[in-house]
Amino acid sequence: MSTIAKRDLSCNEEESELRRGPWTLEEGSLLIHYIARHGEGRWNMLAKSAGLKRTGKSCRLRWLNYLKPDIKRGNLTPQEQLLILELHSKWGNRWSKIAQHLPGRTDNEIKNYWRTRVQKQARQLNIESGSKRFIDAVKCFWMPRLLQKMEQSNSPSPHSSMTTMMNLGNSGEASMSSMSSNFNINPSMSSSSSPPQRKFIMDDANHFSTMSNPINPSPDSFQFSQPLEISEHPKSPPNVFENNVCSYPIQDNCYLDTNNYGMEGINMDPLSAMDTYDFSQFDFQTAGNGWMLDSMGDSTLWNMDAM
């Protein structure tokens, strides 16, 4: 153990008494009640004062990742997954920063999601998870599928969930817009029964809406409560975004232009993208392991249907 780690234990004479490993209910209860009375912070002192035989660090982690009342539990929604993908493409492994935009989700949870789900996909595609190829694949397949799932499960109150989720920064430009400003989700890519084709549109007022009929927009829209933020990230391929027109860079010098409000607009669905994209660059490992069918469980998004 390093000297720093020893220092973290703060009092060597107490080192042997410090507990490690999984927290017990009793410890959690002690921590909750202490914080309820005295608030959080000053973790080393808190640990001692609360009578916990834990390091301050351990207390902080347990509180922030598990015990804090506003922690959201359960699977990440498609909306949240989509946001993680998008924000990661901009900021990389800035888990804490990404978590700030997902209320109730912790950096640890997002990090775990990325490592266990997203990187797994990358491995199975035989591409590096941070590479441009992977980002392209995410945008061409995963994001449209997530958007479709969002649309399919368009719960009774999409407004509230998306408004919460989209409560981003205020530097002025859209992040979700890069993949959702206006493009079609073609249900043919995954379903034998075909609901009407729908479009995702974001207007100048950050209204993010879906439309089954572009002339007569449906009411199932939601609004970004603040202008969305985008920031430079070297790993992110360039997006062209002007006047709510999004062009996807799907290959070098080749863009999918979503500048079309009509039903004949260019599809962004995976099947169509497949027609355009040169997938010979991917070394798909489809034989034997069935990754496309089973790799994501309920969140199987890159399935054989889509391919």
Next chain:
DNA sequence: AACATTTTCAACCGCAGTGAT
């Protein structure tokens, strides 16, 4: 049912940044 393998995720570690002394 039993065992093996894989997946998940809570917890730990080391490091960097910051403020106080």
Next chain:
DNA sequence: GATCACTGCGGTTGAAAATGT
């Protein structure tokens, strides 16, 4: 400016749970 204590972040680990054979 040097040192120390503390906090927060990102990477990693390993036990438990889930899944496969």
